[in-house]
Amino acid sequence: MDAATITSWMREIDVAVRAERDHLVQLDAAIGDGDHGTNMVRGFEAVVQALGADAGTLVSTVGGASGPLWGSALRSGGRVLGEQMTFEGNQLVEVLSAALASVKDLGTAAVGDKTMVDALEPAVDTLRSRLHDGVALDQALDAAAAAAEAGMRSTVPLQARKGRASYLGERSVGHQDPGATSTALILRALQKAATKGA
Numbered sequence: 001m002d003a004a005t006i007t008s009w010m011r012e013i014d015v016a017v018r019a020e021r022d023h024l025v026q027l028d029a030a031i032g033d034g035d036h037g038t039n040m041v042r043g044f045e046a047v048v049q050a051l052g053a054d055a056g057t058l059v060s061t062v063g064g065a066s067g068p069l070w071g072s073a074l075r076s077g078g079r080v081l082g083e084q085m086t087f088e089g090n091q092l093v094e095v096l097s098a099a100l101a102s103v104k105d106l107g108t109a110a111v112g113d114k115t116m117v118d119a120l121e122p123a124v125d126t127l128r129s130r131l132h133d134g135v136a137l138d139q140a141l142d143a144a145a146a147a148a149e150a151g152m153r154s155t156v157p158l159q160a161r162k163g164r165a166s167y168l169g170e171r172s173v174g175h176q177d178p179g180a181t182s183t184a185l186i187l188r189a190l191q192k193a194a195t196k197g198a
């Protein structure tokens with residue numbers, strides 16, 4: 001993998017959030033304020049325009065809670081790679097771990113709080129353990145994306161403890177978290193981008 005993999009990942013995210021914009025808006029309208037789809041589209045459109053992906057662009061453009069969270073994720077992840085020309089699976093794990101750590105640091109959410117962390121953390125853990133077991137990168141990324149999707153679905157019965165949805169208390173139960181949903185799209189986009197480059 002190399003810088004082109006990252007560029008292709010950001011483009012795949014742009015395509016995916018655009019295609020799912022209305023779905024993300026509907027999910028956020030149920031337990032938030034209905035802007036998650038437009039926030040994500042606006043943010044990643046700006047990232048693609050600004051490529052090499054500039055985290056400051058994302059922070060200032062996404063808006064909502066997810067803007068600073070994804071901005072810090074990209075900034076921390078990007079810092080791991082630095083100016084490196086190529087990277088391997090284990091470094092991708094470090095990138096995603098750093099991104100997860102900064103999201104948890106900034107948002108203070110843990111798994112089970114009904115946020116993007118419910119999709120991101122199992123994805124990172126799955127990628128790390130599959131690669132550790134010697135599974136090929138494309139299969140490990142497929143498993144990581146599947147783990148994010150399972151994490152996304154796991155948010156449905158949960159009561160939100162962070163973010164806007166937490167204001168709803170018990171009424172947040174029975175709805176899929178929008179941020180976990182866009183996170184699953186982002187992990188699936190990574191699998192597609194890395195597979196294309198291979």
Ligand code: ADP
Nearest residue numbers: 036039064065066107109115116162163178179
């Ligand atoms: P806002 O809630 O400000 O309108 P968005 O609608 O863009 O922002 O994003 C909402 C998503 O952000 C939620 O579905 C949730 O996944 C995520 N989120 C909110 N607060 C936090 C937090 N403290 N930590 C992690 N993720 C969070």
Ligand code: MG
Nearest residue numbers: 032033035036
């Ligand atoms: Mg919102």
